[in-house]
Each structure stands twice: as C-alpha cells, then as structure tokens.
Amino acid sequence: MHYDDKTLAELISGNLPWSETKDIMSGEKDNDRFHMIVDILQKSVTFSERILLPLGPHLYIVQKGTERVVKCDCGQEFGDYRMNWKMKSRVFVRDSEPSLQELYHPSQGVDTSWMELREFYCPGCYALLETEAVPLGYPVVFDFQPDLETFYEQWLHEPLPSS
Amino acid sequence: MSQHSPRILAIDAGGTMTDTFVVDETGAFTIGKAQTTPDQESEGLLTSFDDALRYWNTDRASVMPKLQTTVYSGTSMLNRLLERRGDGPIGVLVSAGMEDYFRMERAAQTYAGYAFSDRLHVVTHVHNQPLVPRRFIKGIRERTSFFGEEVVPLYRGEVAEAVRQLCHDGITALCISFLFSYRDPRHELEAENIVRQVLQEEGYDIPVYLSSRSNPVRGDLARLNTLVVEVYAARPSRQQLFDIRDRMKAEGSTAPVRVLASYGGTVSPDVEWLVTTLISGPIGGILGSRRLADLYHLENLVCTDVGGTSFDVGLITERELLTRTEPTVARFLLTLPTLAMDSIGAGTGTLVRVDPAVKRVTLGPDSAGYRLGVCNPDSGIIVPSITDCDVALGYINPDYFLGGEVHIDRERALAAIEEQIARPLGTDPFTAAEGVVRLLETQMRDHLYGMVLGMGYAPENYTLLGYGGGGPLHVAGYTVGLKFQDVLVPSWAAAFSAFGGACADYSYRYDRSVDMLIRANPSERQMMAAGLNQAWQLLHQRIAEEFIRDGLNPDAMTFLPSVRMQYLGMLDDIEVRATWPIDPDHGLDELIERFDSLFAKIFARSARSPETGYFVTTAIGVGVQVTEKPVLPKFALKGADPSRGAHKGQRSLYWNAEWHQANLWEMDRLESGNEIVGPAVIEAPATTLLVPPGMRAAMDAYRIFHLTSK
Numbered sequence: 001m002h003y004d005d006k007t008l009a010e011l012i013s014g015n016l017p018w019s020e021t022k023d024i025m026s027g028e029k030d031n032d033r034f035h036m037i038v039d040i041l042q043k044s045v046t047f048s049e050r051i052l053l054p055l056g057p058h059l060y061i062v063q064k065g066t067e068r069v070v071k072c073d074c075g076q077e078f079g080d081y082r083m084n085w086k087m088k089s090r091v092f093v094r095d096s097e098p099s100l101q102e103l104y105h106p107s108q109g110v111d112t113s114w115m116e117l118r119e120f121y122c123p124g125c126y127a128l129l130e131t132e133a134v135p136l137g138y139p140v141v142f143d144f145q146p147d148l149e150t151f152y153e154q155w156l157h158e159p160l161p162s163s
Numbered sequence: 164m165s166q167h168s169p170r171i172l173a174i175d176a177g178g179t180m181t182d183t184f185v186v187d188e189t190g191a192f193t194i195g196k197a198q199t200t201p202d203q204e205s206e207g208l209l210t211s212f213d214d215a216l217r218y219w220n221t222d223r224a225s226v227m228p229k230l231q232t233t234v235y236s237g238t239s240m241l242n243r244l245l246e247r248r249g250d251g252p253i254g255v256l257v258s259a260g261m262e263d264y265f266r267m268e269r270a271a272q273t274y275a276g277y278a279f280s281d282r283l284h285v286v287t288h289v290h291n292q293p294l295v296p297r298r299f300i301k302g303i304r305e306r307t308s309f310f311g312e313e314v315v316p317l318y319r320g321e322v323a324e325a326v327r328q329l330c331h332d333g334i335t336a337l338c339i340s341f342l343f344s345y346r347d348p349r350h351e352l353e354a355e356n357i358v359r360q361v362l363q364e365e366g367y368d369i370p371v372y373l374s375s376r377s378n379p380v381r382g383d384l385a386r387l388n389t390l391v392v393e394v395y396a397a398r399p400s401r402q403q404l405f406d407i408r409d410r411m412k413a414e415g416s417t418a419p420v421r422v423l424a425s426y427g428g429t430v431s432p433d434v435e436w437l438v439t440t441l442i443s444g445p446i447g448g449i450l451g452s453r454r455l456a457d458l459y460h461l462e463n464l465v466c467t468d469v470g471g472t473s474f475d476v477g478l479i480t481e482r483e484l485l486t487r488t489e490p491t492v493a494r495f496l497l498t499l500p501t502l503a504m505d506s507i508g509a510g511t512g513t514l515v516r517v518d519p520a521v522k523r524v525t526l527g528p529d530s531a532g533y534r535l536g537v538c539n540p541d542s543g544i545i546v547p548s549i550t551d552c553d554v555a556l557g558y559i560n561p562d563y564f565l566g567g568e569v570h571i572d573r574e575r576a577l578a579a580i581e582e583q584i585a586r587p588l589g590t591d592p593f594t595a596a597e598g599v600v601r602l603l604e605t606q607m608r609d610h611l612y613g614m615v616l617g618m619g620y621a622p623e624n625y626t627l628l629g630y631g632g633g634g635p636l637h638v639a640g641y642t643v644g645l646k647f648q649d650v651l652v653p654s655w656a657a658a659f660s661a662f663g664g665a666c667a668d669y670s671y672r673y674d675r676s677v678d679m680l681i682r683a684n685p686s687e688r689q690m691m692a693a694g695l696n697q698a699w700q701l702l703h704q705r706i707a708e709e710f711i712r713d714g715l716n717p718d719a720m721t722f723l724p725s726v727r728m729q730y731l732g733m734l735d736d737i738e739v740r741a742t743w744p745i746d747p748d749h750g751l752d753e754l755i756e757r758f759d760s761l762f763a764k765i766f767a768r769s770a771r772s773p774e775t776g777y778f779v780t781t782a783i784g785v786g787v788q789v790t791e792k793p794v795l796p797k798f799a800l801k802g803a804d805p806s807r808g809a810h811k812g813q814r815s816l817y818w819n820a821e822w823h824q825a826n827l828w829e830m831d832r833l834e835s836g837n838e839i840v841g842p843a844v845i846e847a848p849a850t851t852l853l854v855p856p857g858m859r860a861a862m863d864a865y866r867i868f869h870l871t872s873k
Binding site for chain 2 (some may be wrong): 018022023026028029030031153
C-alpha cells in the first residue's frame with residue numbers, strides 16, 4: 001500500500017486513527033517509505049543539514065560538512081554519531097523514594113536499593129530524549145550505533161552522502 | 164396466478180444486502196435480494212421478499228397469509244458492536260477490586276482476532292475502547308468462593324450508594340456480575356433487591372441484569388462481557404425485530420417471526436437472552452449442511468463457505484457437530500454456545516499485493532468485500548482482488564454478475580493485475596492471476612486439510628460441501644489432490660445460509676456451570692446426580708417460561724439435557740447427551756461411556772485419558788419445538804446430455820498455464836441427470852460453478868452438483 005505525505009505526517013505526529021496506524025504497522029513497507037518519512041521530518045526541524053537517519057523522537061544523525069553528527073530538532077548538537085550522545089545531554093536521576101513518587105503510586109515503582117531511573121534531556125530545548133531503568137552504577141547505555149554505509153548501500157541501494 | 168404457495172420465509176440481513184429464501188409447500192424455492200435498510204430493516208426485507216416472489220409471478224399480499232414460518236438472521240447486532248454504536252451509558256456493579264475488567268481485558272483481548280503474525284508483533288496489541296467507561300463501574304465489597312461459600316458478606320450500604328451515584332450519572336441499564344455468582348447467586352439477588360428499592364426511592368426506572376440469571380457460567384470477564392453486550396448491542400435490536408414482526412403481521416402474516424441463534428436453533432424476538440443471536444452468519448450454512456447430511460445419509464461432512472471476506476470451515480463428524488462455548492466476537496471474549504466454524508481471512512474479495520522487498524504475493528488481510536474489486540468501476544478499489552483475477556482468467560462472466568446488475572470491467576481488472584502484480588513479478592498478467600488464485604486455493608486447502616487431520620481422519624473419510632457466493636467457483640481448486648468421497652455443490656449455493664436458517668427448529672438453550680468431578684464413592688455419586696438433576700430442573704423451568712411467553716405448550720417441548728465434560732486436566736470440554744432425571748446409581752456410568760466414545764469420535768481413541776478422571780463442567784438444557792422445514796424437491800433424472808437451450812456459448816478460460824475453450828451453461832436450464840464435462844462454466848445470476856479441464860459436474864435429483872475427476 002502506498003501512503004501519501006499527509007497520512008505519513010499524521011502517523012509521525014500521532015494524529016492518525018489507531019485502525020490506520022495498525023494497518024501501516026502490520027503492512028509491508030513501500031520502497032520509498034524511508035525517503036518520504038525523512039522528507040517530512042526534514043521539513044519539521046529547525047536546521048538545514050541533511051538528515052541521514054532518524055535516531056528516535058527529536059534526535060537525528062545529520063550530515064554536517066564532512067562530519068556526521070547527532071542533532072536534536074531544536075538544533076542542539078551532540079557530536080559524532082559514533083559517540084554516545086547521552087554524554088552531552090542533561091541527566092536527571094531518580095534514585096530516591098520522593099523522586100520516584102512523583103511518577104508512581106507509593107506501592108509501585110522500583111526499589112531504590114536495586115535500581116534507578118535516568119532521564120536524558122536536551123540542553124537546548126529541555127525535551128525528554130530517552131530514559132533508562134538500570135541497576136545502580138551501571139554504565140550509561142549506548143543504545144544504538146547504526147551501520148550507515150551498509151544501510152545506504154545495501155538497503156536503500158544508493159551512496160551514502162559524504163558532504 | 165402462481166402455482167406456488169410459499170410456506171417458509173428465511174431472511175439473511177447482511178450489512179449491505181438482505182437475502183430472502185422462500186420455500187413453497189413442495190419444497191421448491193426462490194431467492195430474492197435487496198439493499199439492507201439499517202434504520203428500518205423491515206423495509207429492505209419486504210423489498211427482498213418482493214424480489215423473490217417476482218420469480219414466481221406472485222405478490223406479497225396473496226402469499227402472506229399462507230406463510231407458516233419466518234426465520235430471521237442478521238448482522239445488525241454485530242455491526243453495532245463492531246462500530247461501537249450501542250446503547251448506554253450502562254452501569255455495572257462488580258466485586259470490589261475487579262473494577263478494571265474492561266481496562267485489563269485479561270490481556271488476551273488486546274490481540275483477539277489478530278492474524279498470527281500480529282499476535283507475535285506485540286507493538287500492534289491494543290486495548291479495546293471499553294464498552295462501559297470506568298466511572299460507571301462500581302466495586303462492591305463481597306465475596307463468594309469458588310465452592311459457593313460466603314467469604315465476605317455483601318456490603319449493602321455500598322450497593323445503595325453506588326446505585327444512587329449511577330442514577331445521578333444517568334445510566335439507562337444496570338448489570339450486576341459478582342465473582343463466582345454462578346456458584347451461588349445470593350449476593351447478586353440480594354444486591355438486586357437493594358437496587359430495586361433505591362430505584363423506586365429515586366423514581367428511576369431502568370432494567371437490571373444479573374449474570375447469575377442470564378448466564379451462570381464460569382469465566383468472569385467473558386460472563387460480564389456477554390451481559391454488557393446484551394444491553395449494549397442486542398437490546399437495541401429488539402425494536403427492529405418487533406418492527407419486523409409488526410410489519411409482517413400488518414401485511415397479513417400469522418407466522419411467528421423467529422431469530423436464528425448461534426447454537427443452531429431459533430428463538431422468538433421476546434427471548435430474554437437475545438445476545439445468543441449475535442452470531443448467526445455462518446450458522447445457517449452448518450444447519451443446511453446437516454440437513455443435506457441427513458438427506459444423503461452422510462456420516463462425515465466438511466462444510467466450506469466461501470464468502471467475500473472469509474473462508475469458513477465446519478465439520479460434521481459421525482453426525483456430530485462441535486459446539487464451542489467461549490467464542491471471540493468483535494475482539495470480546497463471550498460466553499455464547501456457538502456451532503464451531505473455523506475461519507481464515509481468505510475470500511473472493513481478498514486483496515492481492517506483491518511484497519516489494521521479497522517479491523512475494525501476499526493475500527489480504529483486507530478485503531474489497533461486497534465492492535468486488537478493481538473490476539467494479541464504482542467500487543473505489545485500486546488494489547486487485549481475487550475476483551479481479553477470476554474475471555481476468557475468464558472464470559467469471561463480466562456481463563452476468565448478479566444477473567448483469569453489477570457492471571464488471573475486465574480491462575480495468577487486467578490493467579491493475581498487470582501493473583501491480585505481473586510487472587513486479589516479471590511475468591504476464593494471466594500467469595500472475597492464476598498464481599494468485601492457486602495460492603488462495605492452496606491456503607484454503609491447507610486450512611480444511613488441517614482441520615480434517617486434526618480430527619484424526621483423512622479426506623477419504625469425508626464428503627465435502629462447497630457453498631457461499633464463491634464456493635462453486637473455487638471448490639475445484641481447493642479440493643485438488645484431496646480425495647474426498649464426493650464433492651457436492653448445491654445449485655442454490657449463494658443462498659445456502661438462508662436455506663439452512665429455514666431448517667432450524669424452534670429451540671431455547673441455556674447453560675449453567677456445575678464443575679463436578681465424578682468420584683468413585685457411591686454416596687458422592689448420588690449427590691452429584693442430584694446436583695445435575697437440580698441444574699436441569701432450573702434450566703427446564705427457565706425454558707418453559709420462554710415457551711409460555713411465546714404461546715407454546717411447555718408440555719409438548721422436547722427437552723434435551725446434556726453436559727459438557729472433559730478428562731480432568733484437559734483444556735477442551737465436549738457436549739454429551741444425557742438423560743433427565745439421571746439415575747443416581749448407574750446414570751453417571753452411562754454418561755462416562757457416552758463421553759468416552761464421543762471423545763474418540765471427535766478427537767482420537769488413543770487420546771482418551773480416563774485415568775485422570777472425569778470432570779463435568781456445565782449442565783445444558785435445550786428445549787425444542789420441531790418446526791416445518793424445507794423439503795428438497797426430487798426431480799426425475801434426465802439424460803446426461805443437457806438440452807440445447809442450456810448452452811450459452813463459449814469463452815476462453817485460463818487453467819494450468821493454458822487457454823481452453825470452455826462451454827458456458829445456464830444453471831437454471833440444466834436438468835437433473837445432466838453431466839457437464841470440463842472445461843466448462845455453469846452460470847447462475849448469484850453464482851458461478853467452474854468445471855476445470857479434466858473434471859465433470861453431474862446434477863443429481865436434488866439439483867446438487869457432484870464434482871468428480873473424469
């Protein structure tokens with residue numbers, strides 16, 4: 001099924017009715033879906049660098065000159081995509097009862113002697129970018145380092161832009 | 164003046180078309196079609212009836228007084244549930260702590276009705292919009308144990324307070340469903356008394372429904388769902404049914420209007436538990452099949468129904484039909500005894516696509532349904548359907564669909580197949596279309612073959628019956644390679660479900676959970692027999708009340724007592740006939756014997772597990788009043804060669820990668836005894852029978868085709 005820009009834009013913004021969202025989730029992907037999605041996202045961000053791959057809500061890998069960096073949709077940069085962007089974010093750790101009870105009922109939530117919640121915020125726009133639920137002292141998780149070359153060459157069948 | 168004197172009117176009111184099936188005193192029948200009129204169904208029904216009578220050159224006014232019986236089945240109730248257009252707000256009282264039934268849905272409802280791939284695909288799981296918003300659900304502190312003992316008394320004050328609040332919030336009906344109330348209804352009854360008192364004080368007049376009365380069976384979510392669906396979706400249909408009854412009466416009919424229920428009987432529109440008529444679509448087909456099984460003395464029959472969106476398969480094994488008690492309908496688990504049919508989403512409207520990544524044909528899951536496909540220029544469909552492929556391959560006559568009422572554009576279908584299927588696959592449109600049709604038929608074949616094998620039988624043990632609008636067209640394809648004893652296709656395949664509805668008796672069925680383990684100790688057995696007898700007594704009493712209300716004599720009722728039982732620890736229970744009253748000394752032994760042999764018939768002899776013990780889950784009572792059924796007329800057999808007048812010409816037909824010149828025949832002009840040798844296409848306004856090269860179709864005395872290899 002081929003969807004138009006309007007439908008996909010609504011899918012991204014979360015305004016598409018569930019039944020249609022479900023159809024898209026369960027259906028096969030069109031060959032040009034990636035480009036359509038990237039085009040829609042490109043129009044929604046404040047910066048002009050080309051988006052190579054969306055990383056999650058708010059975050060993208062973009063081509064900046066000869067570099068590939070992670071950028072928030074507000075324009076805030078997080079450095080080379082092969083480095084963990086979380087290192088350049090603002091972190092709020094919930095490791096005490098009072099901080100957890102802002103989110104949970106007293107009888108629910110995690111045991112603070114076992115684990116903590118970490119929230120990563122954009123220093124530019126303060127959007128919540130990612131959360132982690134990990135044991136105390138656990139290293140910051142590097143979620144995902146995509147193999148851009150292989151993705152472009154073998155999945156999209158096109159060269160990876162280099163500048 | 165017509166020589167026909169219609170006796171039976173069977174109505175199948177679908178979402179778009181209302182079919183009527185009219186039978187006269189000789190058993191001859193005629194079929195009518197008209198657009199469904201959802202706001203006043205009686206309108207479309209009468210138009211459809213007129214359409215049927217047109218073929219007999221008679222009119223409504225003269226035949227109405229002669230009608231003996233009217234059987235209705237329809238999808239309006241189901242559509243109301245699917246489209247969430249039901250009644251409300253409904254108030255619900257549950258045991259305290261259980262208020263979130265509709266938000267938790269036992270998790271199972273978050274993927275109910277999904278294709279297997281989506282069940283595994285957890286991100287697609289989603290909760291239903293609750294039929295009852297949370298603020299209309301009140302928890303009452305009370306508890307009855309699984310053994311029927313009171314653990315916590317009913318907090319009476321909480322009931323009164325909850326009802327006052329709900330009245331204030333404007334509820335239009337109240338449902339009460341407490342945990343284990345099927346074991347002991349006292350808390351529900353006590354709550355009902357308080358509710359009625361409060362309603363009176365508040366001057367508020369609404370109906371109150373108790374789960375222990377309507378539906379005293381195990382499974383609290385399904386029990387509550389069914390109770391709420393009764394109020395939400397079934398109750399509004401009552402007015403439609405009353406309207407149909409009034410219109411029929413005003414037109415001069417004295418025949419009672421009966422509604423087809425999912426367990427295979429018919430009930431009056433006044434029935435207390437109308438939700439049993441929620442699913443009736445595929446039920447008619449099974450009943451019709453059972454009628455044919457009786458007529459032909461068939462022990463084992465596979466019933467296959469090819470519709471626009473689904474392929475339904477039911478099995479009659481050693482003359483037994485399987486009944487399921489917890490079907491999933493519109494993503495709700497319900498407790499409704501339902502004749503078992505297994506469906507896959509593969510019908511003539513199924514849409515066909517090529518997966519761009521792996522270049523593989525995928526079928527569905529969506530369907531063009533009644534809109535047919537691209538070949539129907541008014542449909543708005545742009546993705547080719549199975550019907551488009553059938554048209555392209557020359558199986559369907561583009562100028563004779565529904566007798567020519569629907570215009571079909573073969574070129575449009577071909578262009579869509581070429582562009583969307585053939586080109587991506589690097590082949591020509593005919594090879595592509597044939598591949599698609601064979602793929603669909605392979606899926607159908609695998610489905611029914613799996614069901615037959617699952618019963619511990621082989622196709623050689625069964626006769627297969629193909630019906631539904633698309634059955635005759637694909638039956639040759641989906642039975643290829645399976646050696647059924649015989650393959651039958653009724654000439655009235657398109658209206659076979661309505662025919663089956665007309666075969667249903669007047670019958671009320673109620674179930675009651677008993678959950679008893681049969682023990683060896685004689686005194687315990689006597690207690691158990693007494694318990695069963697009491698359960699049947701209650702069921703009999705309840706059905707007798709329905710009979711009296713319908714103006715029937717309860718003493719003339721045939722009461723069929725049965726139980727559902729299983730080997731302890733197994734998951735599936737099956738229904739076993741019993742005798743009432745059951746003998747306290749030997750009755751249970753007889754029951755066990757019958758269960759053992761039935762289990763061996765339905766499943767397999769080797770799977771019997773008497774060593775684990777016998778568990779009786781449910782007592783069932785069915786009260787039957789036998790009614791007049793269509794008698795299939797028997798025609799004298801003529802020669803094998805059809806008359807010249809039946810031949811309509813020739814058409815090219817693509818089969819096994821070759822073009823063949825197929826003879827075309829008009830089904831209505833064929834006579835009993837005629838044999839059509841493939842390649843041939845036998846056409847009727849509502850259906851098309853494809854006889855591929857190497858096969859032949861012989862019409863027997865009952866105008867049923869037998870499809871065989873040459």
